[in-house]
Amino acid sequence: MEFKNSKGIFQQIADNLCDRILLGEYSVGDKVPSVREQAANIGVNHNTVMRTYTELQREEIISNKRGIGFFVAEDAPLRILAVRRQEFFEFTLPDLIDQIELLKITKSDVKTLITKLEENENK
Amino acid sequence: MEFKNSKGIFQQIADNLCDRILLGEYSVGDKVPSVREQAANIGVNHNTVMRTYTELQREEIISNKRGIGFFVAEDAPLRILAVRRQEFFEFTLPDLIDQIELLKITKSDVKTLITKLEENENK
Amino acid sequence: MEFKNSKGIFQQIADNLCDRILLGEYSVGDKVPSVREQAANIGVNHNTVMRTYTELQREEIISNKRGIGFFVAEDAPLRILAVRRQEFFEFTLPDLIDQIELLKITKSDVKTLITKLEENENK
Amino acid sequence: MEFKNSKGIFQQIADNLCDRILLGEYSVGDKVPSVREQAANIGVNHNTVMRTYTELQREEIISNKRGIGFFVAEDAPLRILAVRRQEFFEFTLPDLIDQIELLKITKSDVKTLITKLEENENK
DNA sequence: GTGGTCTAGACCACC
DNA sequence: GTGGTCTAGACCACA
Numbered sequence: 001m002e003f004k005n006s007k008g009i010f011q012q013i014a015d016n017l018c019d020r021i022l023l024g025e026y027s028v029g030d031k032v033p034s035v036r037e038q039a040a041n042i043g044v045n046h047n048t049v050m051r052t053y054t055e056l057q058r059e060e061i062i063s064n065k066r067g068i069g070f071f072v073a074e075d076a077p078l079r080i081l082a083v084r085r086q087e088f089f090e091f092t093l094p095d096l097i098d099q100i101e102l103l104k105i106t107k108s109d110v111k112t113l114i115t116k117l118e119e120n121e122n123k
Numbered sequence: 124m125e126f127k128n129s130k131g132i133f134q135q136i137a138d139n140l141c142d143r144i145l146l147g148e149y150s151v152g153d154k155v156p157s158v159r160e161q162a163a164n165i166g167v168n169h170n171t172v173m174r175t176y177t178e179l180q181r182e183e184i185i186s187n188k189r190g191i192g193f194f195v196a197e198d199a200p201l202r203i204l205a206v207r208r209q210e211f212f213e214f215t216l217p218d219l220i221d222q223i224e225l226l227k228i229t230k231s232d233v234k235t236l237i238t239k240l241e242e243n244e245n246k
Numbered sequence: 247m248e249f250k251n252s253k254g255i256f257q258q259i260a261d262n263l264c265d266r267i268l269l270g271e272y273s274v275g276d277k278v279p280s281v282r283e284q285a286a287n288i289g290v291n292h293n294t295v296m297r298t299y300t301e302l303q304r305e306e307i308i309s310n311k312r313g314i315g316f317f318v319a320e321d322a323p324l325r326i327l328a329v330r331r332q333e334f335f336e337f338t339l340p341d342l343i344d345q346i347e348l349l350k351i352t353k354s355d356v357k358t359l360i361t362k363l364e365e366n367e368n369k
Numbered sequence: 370m371e372f373k374n375s376k377g378i379f380q381q382i383a384d385n386l387c388d389r390i391l392l393g394e395y396s397v398g399d400k401v402p403s404v405r406e407q408a409a410n411i412g413v414n415h416n417t418v419m420r421t422y423t424e425l426q427r428e429e430i431i432s433n434k435r436g437i438g439f440f441v442a443e444d445a446p447l448r449i450l451a452v453r454r455q456e457f458f459e460f461t462l463p464d465l466i467d468q469i470e471l472l473k474i475t476k477s478d479v480k481t482l483i484t485k486l487e488e489n490e491n492k
Numbered sequence: 493g494t495g496g497t498c499t500a501g502a503c504c505a506c507c
Numbered sequence: 508g509t510g511g512t513c514t515a516g517a518c519c520a521c522a
Binding site: 170 | 511512513514515516520521522
């Protein structure tokens with residue numbers, strides 16, 4: 001796993017795990033990889049993963065059974081989705097519109113985007 | 124000027140100045156506000172502005188006449204536009220598509236975006 | 247470490263570190279002294295060292311592992327050597343020739359230089 | 370005339386004028402270009418030239434006749450030569466030897482330098 | 493007044 | 508402990 005410099009590593013790990021939960025890779029009640037396992041997988045210090053898990057636990061996205069591991073919490077996908085969608089409409093979309101205007105991005109430039117959307121809607 | 128926590132202040136100042144150049148507020152050859160004037164304007168330390176200007180100078184977006192000030196460099200708008208568009212198509216757009224898919228954003232959700240695009244194109 | 251007035255301190259620190267890398271004092275992959283440790287060693291402010299390291303990182307001479315430290319980058323010695331030699335042949339040598347001509351420096355004046363060269367070559 | 374960023378502009382102007390005196394372009398007693406003329410020639414502020422001339426006057430390399438102009442002083446070439454040669458042997462040459470060693474510059478690399486020297490000596 | 497560099501000290505995120 | 512950023516304030520060279 002590669003990291004950008006702009007965001008914190010622990011944040012990127014959290015985002016990645018949330019993505020996997022949204023994708024159904026981990027379902028509600030599933031055990032997520034242990035701190036040390038996860039750390040080994042992605043090649044970071046286990047403290048960093050621990051911090052990620054602690055943070056996600058605080059957001060009630062995963063829960064901890066002592067001595068056993070961390071598990072995907074009830075309603076985790078919904079909770080993640082809600083936060084993400086809010087961020088999307090509040091920050092991502094407005095920023096995007098500003099950029100499109102400033103950079104003179106045209107409709108044809110984002111044709112692939114539209115196509116993608118159509119497919120998504122027709123499912 | 125208000126700052127977000129996610130990016131460095133000096134980066135946001137740079138982005139802001141680039142935006143103004145793209146908008147034509149500062150044309151090629153124009154003097155941009157002096158380091159200390161700019162610092163006073165936006166309420167930051169002059170070192171922070173200095174860092175911004177040094178960085179922009181390295182990117183050949185502004186240039187320096189010693190003891191006189193910083194000036195918008197030749198081709199600065201084109202250069203900014205090129206970088207910004209590249210970032211857009213390489214990072215922003217793919218990320219956006221991933222998010223749309225993941226968050227199940229629908230066509231109607233982004234109707235405002237489409238409308239904006241149409242207007243922009245018909246100008 | 248003593249500094250000349252002609253160049254910036256941060257530049258002299260950079261040159262010094264590059265010299266050490268060329269001399270093999272720090273090999274590829276080695277950790278270089280931490281920003282604050284280096285600052286203490288040579289009696290300057292940590293910001294000054296930080297500026298040096300940031301610059302050297304931009305030139306891909308050292309690289310950074312977050313929260314751990316700076317390390318001598320792959321190919322750093324070659325890269326330094328290339329830059330230094332280019333500077334030598336493009337600036338130092340022509341300047342030298344001009345000066346020799348202008349100042350009427352004679353062969354015997356630079357005998358020590360020649361001797362040094364012979365020794366170097368015969369090694 | 371182009372300027373490097375490493376040295377002060379006024380210093381570079383002074384060096385340039387001294388070079389011309391050594392080359393005999395301006396002989397002892399000759400009038401050197403007026404402050405404003407010189408400023409126009411090389412495209413800098415006249416204050417900068419004034420500072421150069423004041424400095425050179427302090428070093429007794431040029432002298433001022435009020436209302437008429439600046440003139441190359443008695444012994445100016447000798448004086449310049451003395452300073453320059455001292456700088457050469459005290460700083461330039463030792464630095465050069467260090468660099469040659471560090472950069473593994475060989476005899477053949479500096480063959481042009483040697484050739485130049487021979488020619489110079491045989492004159 | 494304008495850039496440029498440095499110091500001192502603080503605070504944060506991350507390991 | 509390690510990098511990274513920012514502030515405050517000072518001093519210098521230059522125009």
